Amino acid sequence: MAPPIVSKGKLSQGKPDLYLISEEDTIYEQDILRDPGSTKPWLAYIEFKFQHGSIHEQAYVLERACKQLPRSYKLWKTYLTLRTKHLGKLNPAIFASEYAKVNALFERALILLNKMPRIWEMYLEFLLLQPIITLTRRTFDRALRALPITQHNRIWALYRPFANSASGQTAIKIWRRYMQIHPEDAEDFIELLIEMGHYTEAVKQYMTILNNPKFRSKNGKGDYQLWSEMVDLLVTHAKEVETGDGTGIDVERIIRSGIERFADQRGKLWSGLATYWITRGSFEKARDVFEEGITTVMTVRDFTLIFEAYVEFEETITGQLMEEAAARSDKGVVDENADFDLDIRMMRFEQLMDRRPFLINDVLLRQNPNNVSEWNVRIGLWGDNKQEIVQTYTDAIEAIQPKKAVGRFHELWASYAKFYEKGATSEKAAKVPFKSVAELADTWIEWAEMELRNDNFEEAVKIMAKAVQAPKRSTVDYFDETLSPQQRVHKSWKLWAFYIDLVESVGTLDETKKVYERVFELRIATPQTVVNYANLLEESKYFEESFKIYERGLDLFSYPVAFELWNLYLTKAVDRKIGIERLRDLFEQAVEEVPPKFAKVLYLMYGNLEEERGLARHAMRIYERATRAVSDEDRADMFNFYITKSASNFGLPSTRPIYERAIAALPDKDARDMCLKFADMEKRLGEIDRARAIYGHASQFCDPRTSPAFWSKWEAFEVNHGNEDTFKEMLRIKRSVQAQYNTDVSFIASQALARSQQQPGGDDEDDGDAMAALEQARAPVGFVPSSTGPQGGNIKDGADVVAANPDAIDVDGMDDD
Template sequence: MDVQDGPSRSKGASALPDLYLISTDDTVYEQDILRAPGTIKPWLSYVEHKLQHGSLLEQAFVLERACSELPRSYKLWKLYLELRVKHLARKNPARHASEFLKVNSLFERALILLNKMPKIWEMYLSFLTKQPLVTTTRRTFDRALRALPITQHNRIWLLYRPFANAASGLTAIKVWRRYMQIHPEDAEDYIELLIEMRQYTEAVQKYIEILNNLRFKSKLGKSHFQLWSEMVDLLVSKAKEVKTGDDFGIDVEKIIRSGIERFADQRGKLWVGLATYYITKGHFERARDIFEEGITTVMTVRDFTMVFDSYAEFEESIIGSLMETAALRSEKGKVDEDADFDLDIRMMRFEQLMDRRPFLVNDVLLRQNPNNIVEWEKRVGLWGDNKEEVVRTYTNAIAAVQPKKAVGKFHDLWTKYAKFYEQGGDLLNARVIMEKAVKVPFKSVAELAEMWCEWAEMELRNENFDKSVEIMAKATQAPKRSTVDYFDETLSPQQRVHKSWKLWSFYVDLVESVGTLDETRKVYERIFELRIATPQTVVNYANLLEENKYFEESFKIYERGLDLFSYPVAFELWNLYLTKAMDRKIGIERLRDLFEQAVEGCPPKFAKVLYLMYGSLEEERGLARHAMRIYERATRAVSDEDRFEMFNFYITKSASNFGLTSTRPIYERAIAALPDKEARDMCLKFADMERRLGEIDRARAIYGHASQFCDPRVSPGFWSKWEAFEVQHGNEDTFKEMLRIKRSVQAQYNTDVNFIASQALARSQQRAEGVTTAAGTDEIDATTEDTERADAMAALERVARAPSGFVPASTGPEGGNRAAPPAPPAAAVNPDAIDIGLDDEEE
């Protein structure tokens, strides 16, 4: 379709149109145009009509005339250009190049007057990018950028960037350079393009530019370190292609070393990267220097492992390459002594590197913390029998470690240093080291005390006993009255060491072993003067005097110890003191006085043992009446946990000394003093005793008193025993009274919330332990009232069937019926009735 040779030459409606392109339906529109040739509305109506009813040629004919008549109309030109572009949308630009050129010319005509319209430029540029006209398209993009204001350049760059990427080569790079001036935030895309174009030097330069720009923010969310890592990876991997030097502003080693200083957690990787860079460049000796520097400066084992493994791999590859070369020479019969010597040197260097590994790892750990005592000791062990290096290591360790920051036992390092000379037979140097060690401001007094003890032990090992005692005497030197606080951290350990119990303990043991008794006693007395004695000191001093037959003085030591210590320590001292005093058979009055002192102010939980000893003393050497009085005091003095056991012991002793009847007031007081559970057990024992004495009424009264503590559902054993008692010794009336009391107690407990909770807990414990009832069955539910009624009814029936004056006997092995005693009056439930009844009988 060529419409430019005909209508394009006509100027306005006055020109003679091609009549065959104008139909009778167009007459109306032609007349409107003739009436208002300079108005756009008639032309738009005419174009709309043709777009709906006309052919492509007719549409182009009308639009050509309209654009020629109104060359500044954006709407008409847009419609015309869209029509022509749409017509060529599916055409091959190479096969229909002429048609595409005509449309290009049409765009150029439109842009003569519409060069400020960005949409026209966008249509034109989009149309050009489909044609194989790279230079024309690039120049048109440049014209568009020059013609439009900068605020509209983004619309052009949206098309220009994809075109530049497609064009590739130098064109793309130049376009992106211009784009970077306006949009530096897209530098990452530019770097990616440069890497694709193998322009590594410029890519690195761009990386440096954005890394130096503190305002740059990655649109991909990459951190400053990530960008820096990408640049380093590019430098290392493309070492040969990247041009370095002052001319290009790229110093690879300086860049990587700056990262080593800044990024502490990536040092291993960066050292390997720097060495790899020089390996890639072929500078093997420089790479080896970098590896050496890396393994001697990294601060973590992880980084060291990374650098060392890369170093070893590098050396292995070099050796492997030289061995292959040597093998080829030997096949050809050539001999190169220099190459063989170089191979031997490298093999030796590699073996030395592997031998150094434990020392290098130790160096890393010591660089992390030079105050790590364990690592210094490992360092000494690595040198083995190399005495010169061992001494140098000890010296370096002592110089490097700060005593207050030492991790581990610093005194052990000094001790082992001295032992090293001692084992070598050089005792003089060992003493010099010890003298220096005791002047070190250790972290704690305990370490300094340990150091003095080690020095003394060294002299003992060499049988210098007097020297050892002299050392300990020097260590414990102190003013007559020392006001120094052992725990005052503001004072140095040397100022506080004379109050170290460990030091004095060693000293007194030493003097006791190699000195006289008087010397030992002086040391003990000095310990007491400094008020650092411990319970063990008191016991040891007392035992020493006792072994040497100074019994009275031994007792005085115990008394001095009791003045120093309160309970619970005083209890142990009293226990020993009283035991030894009783063994010495001293006067009974004196012993009584000692026991009275011991029990005075004694806490309840420690009173039991002392009272038992006191009572035992009175039973053996005094009066039984006094012993009973002591046991009675004990029942009030002991703790709640021991009171029940103490009452039992008191009752047993009273029964054995004065008969069963003497225990009644004890039982009564025990029942009043003990808690409900223990009072119930005491009532059962009391009732059993009265039954054995034949006091049935008293026993029944005790059962009635105890019933108030016993919920039938929680304590079925108590009621079973009472029932058995009534069956054996009671009658129908007493049995009914027992059942009445049982129901009354159960009703009382049913209204108490606390007892209900305790009942539930007791039932769960009974099920867990498999507790059986008195009848021997595990399946009876004590909480079921119907079952209780059934048991009661069965008992009543047995009583009804029995002959007059008899009650059924127990179901035990004896069987049969037993004559019932005359029925006593029913026992009162009121606990006060027990005391009244018992008092009456005793009267």
């Protein structure tokens, strides 16, 4: 055990105990006498004692120094450090007296150094080692009062752990003082309160920070997370939290404010509020909260959360009552009130489960009362309950805003009218400002169909006549959204189409014609209107009037609709066998402004008419005109048709000028095919030279590499009808044509690219390979000299072998044969 630092001799007034002063200290004592008001000689003296003196000597010198210079912070700090360090390993309970001496020393130091935070810190740290809570707490309070507020953080760093360890009311009071300066540490205070079981105080602290808009959580928690923690605390410790007036907490009001504040978490908060009342044993209040929750939430997710908690609550209560009933039954005890209560709760539970589809539907309708499909679902849920169905229809019509309706609002009105099967409902529906004209038109049609179902045909016609009623000259634009649907419905084609069908079915021809004429006056006729009107007149044997309708339709519509109308009109006119001159005038009108895309059919009809009822020469002129009028895609087919007709009517020689014009007019690909046909015709006529000339002409756009069929056919022709000179001339032309294509830069590039793409890995070939392919494309292939033999004469030994020309023919061998 370390000996206490106590001087064996008393310190007299300015007279030190000589036995604690050695000869070596004389020089330091003299320095002190020479300069008694300076700390420098004392510090040098103390440094010397720390190196060569005992702990008693060190304490003796420091005691004298502090007495002589009581305001020296450095001397006091050194002295206090020495004394506290000496007691650091001693038990404060056993050596309480020694600790008390040091405490007294600290008190002496603080008489003049009470503004020094480090002295206070040393004192407080030393007190924390001792089991004297009251003195320690009071010393902390003295330190806070003595030091300026800027230094308080140093004290609170020690005071807070002391408060936590002290616990009880002491800790709470200390933390309350601390919260006045540092409200940002409220979460730590709340955590301490929960650990200590002071749940009411913890909830109040939560309320304080949640009501402070400037509060920022040190742990990064948001408002909802803090709310959630508070609600969990209220629910979990519902019985421990003080409630009521005065100092109590209004839990229900708090949670309801959270429900209004956090709309996306209403399901959880409603369930929390109900659980709170369940914990407190107020089951009826809990049931009321559940009912309010499932009838006010706006999302299916929140509803599901509350409903599942509600069902679990009812199951638990019912299960407990059933267990009690079973226990009474085993004991033979009869309790009618308990049995009645069990029956009531069973009925409640069954009713709750039966209400689930309706409650979900209520949630969806609260989200959007303009959702027509959900109202239809609600109507379907009532089954055969007519009274509730009627009430639902009424509620839906009152709730839905027509302009915001989602779905077919008019169908809801139609269903309502069908349910009653009365016109009064439909008449009301016709006045509803629907979003679109189409919905209003459907409403009128449904009304008319209802009358038709009841065999009120005349009433249906009157309804439709009222629906399409409009001024004589209506300037209303069907697509003008600034006007109401009622102002535009008379231009609805769907409405007029139904009206026309209705009048055709139950009215006279004159009435039907008036309706059609009204459609034309309003300029809402469609191509189908024209066709239907014309067919109606045709069926009634009004052929001329039918033709006039087609002409009116042609005035209204341009191509491509006009093409279909002309097709029908001309077909009807030709079948009617009206005068040829009139038909010619009609066809001339038809082909006058016809686009090339639609010209082919009309010209063929025109030509067929001339062939059947006119002159063949006229038909040929029409076909000739057609070759110039049709589109490029149809021109080759038109020339072939023209040639066929000319050959059948005037013989093969008459087709020569047609072939010549076709070859000049058609693109190279079609011209090549036309040349082959032309040459075949001349060959059949025995005109070999003319055929050969045609082959020669066609050769200029037939590359031997891309059109091998042409050259094979010419070769066969020369084999059968030519001689050596003509065959060689053919070969010469072939080489010339190939050389021409070989020097065509664009053709060479395209061929080289095609070859590179056909080779595997062609995309990765370098520029050298591409150039090699290009060089190969430039080289003439199959060159045949004019000498006999496919190899061009004798080949000497060692000479390069010339590649054989596959197109060469052994003419000498042919002559021998």
